[in-house]
Amino acid sequence: MSGESSVPHQAGRQRSHWAWGYDDELPAEGELRSIASLMSGLLGFDLPSWIELPVSLNQVALPEPGVRPPGALAAICSTSTADRARHAHGQSYEDLVTAFRGRFDAVPDVVAYPAGDADVSALIDWCQSSALALIPYGGGTSVSGGVTPLVGGGYAGVVSVDLSRMNRVLEVDGISGAALIEAGATGPEINRQLAGFGWTLRHFPQSWEFSTLGGWIATRAGGHYATGPTRIDDFVESIRAITPRGPWESRRLPGSGAGISPDRLLLGSEGTLGVITRAWIRVQRPPAFRASVTVRLPSFAAGADAVRAIVSSGLRPAACRLLDPTEARLTAGGDGGAALLVLGFESADHPVRVSLDAALELARAAGGRWGEIRVQEPAEPAAARAAAASGPGDRPPGGAGPGPDASGAQWRSAFLRMPYLRNAYPALGLIAETLETAVTWDRFPALHGAVVGATSEAAASICGAAVVTTRLAFAYPDGVAPYYTVLAPGRPGEEAAQWAVIKRAASEAILAAGGTITHHHAVGRVHRPWYDEQRPEPFALALRGAKAALDPRGVLNPGVLVGRDAQVDPPQ
Numbered sequence: 001m002s003g004e005s006s007v008p009h010q011a012g013r014q015r016s017h018w019a020w021g022y023d024d025e026l027p028a029e030g031e032l033r034s035i036a037s038l039m040s041g042l043l044g045f046d047l048p049s050w051i052e053l054p055v056s057l058n059q060v061a062l063p064e065p066g067v068r069p070p071g072a073l074a075a076i077c078s079t080s081t082a083d084r085a086r087h088a089h090g091q092s093y094e095d096l097v098t099a100f101r102g103r104f105d106a107v108p109d110v111v112a113y114p115a116g117d118a119d120v121s122a123l124i125d126w127c128q129s130s131a132l133a134l135i136p137y138g139g140g141t142s143v144s145g146g147v148t149p150l151v152g153g154g155y156a157g158v159v160s161v162d163l164s165r166m167n168r169v170l171e172v173d174g175i176s177g178a179a180l181i182e183a184g185a186t187g188p189e190i191n192r193q194l195a196g197f198g199w200t201l202r203h204f205p206q207s208w209e210f211s212t213l214g215g216w217i218a219t220r221a222g223g224h225y226a227t228g229p230t231r232i233d234d235f236v237e238s239i240r241a242i243t244p245r246g247p248w249e250s251r252r253l254p255g256s257g258a259g260i261s262p263d264r265l266l267l268g269s270e271g272t273l274g275v276i277t278r279a280w281i282r283v284q285r286p287p288a289f290r291a292s293v294t295v296r297l298p299s300f301a302a303g304a305d306a307v308r309a310i311v312s313s314g315l316r317p318a319a320c321r322l323l324d325p326t327e328a329r330l331t332a333g334g335d336g337g338a339a340l341l342v343l344g345f346e347s348a349d350h351p352v353r354v355s356l357d358a359a360l361e362l363a364r365a366a367g368g369r370w371g372e373i374r375v376q377e378p379a380e381p382a383a384a385r386a387a388a389a390s391g392p393g394d395r396p397p398g399g400a401g402p403g404p405d406a407s408g409a410q411w412r413s414a415f416l417r418m419p420y421l422r423n424a425y426p427a428l429g430l431i432a433e434t435l436e437t438a439v440t441w442d443r444f445p446a447l448h449g450a451v452v453g454a455t456s457e458a459a460a461s462i463c464g465a466a467v468v469t470t471r472l473a474f475a476y477p478d479g480v481a482p483y484y485t486v487l488a489p490g491r492p493g494e495e496a497a498q499w500a501v502i503k504r505a506a507s508e509a510i511l512a513a514g515g516t517i518t519h520h521h522a523v524g525r526v527h528r529p530w531y532d533e534q535r536p537e538p539f540a541l542a543l544r545g546a547k548a549a550l551d552p553r554g555v556l557n558p559g560v561l562v563g564r565d566a567q568v569d570p571p572q
């Protein structure tokens with residue numbers, strides 16, 4: 001394959017070399033103009049009157065690869081400009097705006113597409129013997145620099161190992177309710193295949209369309225579900241990874257008290273300890289019963305009170321997302337005068353209206369008011385589930401954009417389409433990026449005030465104006481994970497540097513207020529300085545020990561979580 005183009009996710013369609021999604025879905029100039037005028041009206045600050053267009057792939061010039069794959073691996077490797085450019089970055093705003101301008105300061109020398117464990121082992125052996133860095137690549141949706149080939153000195157080159165050919169559901173255990181799935185399978189690929197067996201995986205990160213099972217495990221992704229099971233950790237039964245020391249495979253167990261869990265060490269390992277190649281995952285029956293409603297609350301603080309009351313009551317809503325009044329106006333058709341709470345319950349086998357009613361009583365006590373309640377209670381749930389299973393899978397159903405009365409399903413569908421809107425921002429000169437954290441309820445008000453204050457101040461000083469909005473994305477009985485969106489006018493060519501100033505101010509405020517540097521976006525290269533500050537030092541020592549034992553030459557994703565310090569030897 002060397003020098004040819006890559007394996008696309010959908011036959012005949014190519015992923016964009018800079019943006020979210022496929023080339024054929026990028027907004028045309030006319031659409032960009034409409035979005036610009038809409039956004040200017042909504043944001044209250046002016047955007048440039050011109051529209052900038054992306055540097056096309058055939059104008060991108062990359063340095064010659066510093067290394068070529070050995071003959072035995074040539075058939076699964078590519079050195080084409082398209083593949084190398086696409087694998088040079090993730091999907092953060094900084095990644096988008098830099099690649100949009102055709103700037104690729106660090107690119108992998110080779111992109112490899114293994115078809116199975118033997119290929120992965122051979123790639124690791126090559127990297128170890130030739131002093132190459134190996135970066136596992138799932139869907140490339142990292143927003144924290146996890147797949148960016150900035151590996152530091154001491155390496156003869158970088159190989160990006162793209163798992164997209166390993167995308168099959170290999171086995172379904174219908175008795176236990178679990179499936180063996182290859183690590184490169186994306187959300188739609190998993191649910192399409194599981195549907196044939198009458199099962200589904202209800203794990204919906206917003207990046208679901210392109211992110212992969214291996215990426216979710218490696219980053220401990222958070223799904224769309226507001227309360228458990230939320231994190232991919234909740235679904236993992238066992239994991240298989242290929243490490244430089246050989247295969248690592250845990251036993252399939254529903255639970256085990258046998259010492260420290262081997263899966264726990266791989267969950268969140270971010271490509272630094274091994275390449276995850278497959279996992280047994282707990283699956284569910286598609287839901288047949290649903291009840292949902294959008295609740296108006298007089299303020300964000302009142303909404304947060306309602307969320308806390310609901311999640312600490314023992315109720316387990318599938319959706320419990322609070323949008324502050326500005327976010328509700330920008331993304332959900334709100335009028336800007338109220339916070340909106342999208343509340344929904346789902347079940348495969350029993351009606352959920354009674355749970356929704358109980359949650360609504362708690363919301364009412366916080367000042368909540370609502371309109372139409374949507375209820376789905378099929379007379380024959382087994383038939384409804386069979387229809388869902390034989391259809392396109394448990395894909396979030398289509399629907400119009402979310403209005404204040406949108407159902408949970410409509411809102412979810414629009415939520416999963418939101419990443420496409422981000423493709424417009426570099427062309428419009430708009431800095432648009434998100435930040436997230438988690439904190440216990442007792443410290444939430446202080447953290448929220450500090451983060452909004454520091455972020456708004458930094459954004460106003462470096463950009464002249466800014467809008468900062470908040471969404472409560474995940475909620476726990478003992479705390480919450482707020483998600484902030486920053487929108488500000490950028491100076492052409494300086495947006496990434498402007499964003500770095502805002503990000504630093506926000507990150508410092510988060511740590512000072514007792515939050516985590518990331519709730520679900522992973523550490524990657526971007527969060528590393530704050531992660532080092534956050535973790536206990538004896539734990540850092542243990543992690544370095546594990547890294548040195550499993551990856552003695554330091555080839556796996558250097559600079560992420562551990563390394564780029566004296567503790568891990570550079571390659572010999």
Ligand SMILES: Cc1cc2nc3c(=O)[nH]c(=O)nc-3n(C[C@H](O)[C@H](O)[C@H](O)COP(=O)(O)OP(=O)(O)OC[C@H]3O[C@@H](n4cnc5c(N)ncnc54)[C@H](O)[C@@H]3O)c2cc1C
Pocket residue numbers: 090091092135136137138139140141142143146147163183184204205206207210211212213214215216217218219220221222223224270271272274275276277419520521522524557560
């Ligand atoms: C628009 C948008 C929305 C997002 N929404 C969410 C969200 O709702 N919830 C959430 O949790 N995250 C979200 N993210 C972040 C991102 O999608 C997650 O971190 C996701 O889990 C990454 O999966 P991936 O397959 O794309 O991994 P990649 O981006 O390819 O890789 C991420 C990290 O995992 C490592 N890795 C990937 N595959 C493997 C493997 N097989 N073995 C070992 N290491 C591996 C990589 O080396 C890298 O360090 C979002 C990102 C975007 C751009």
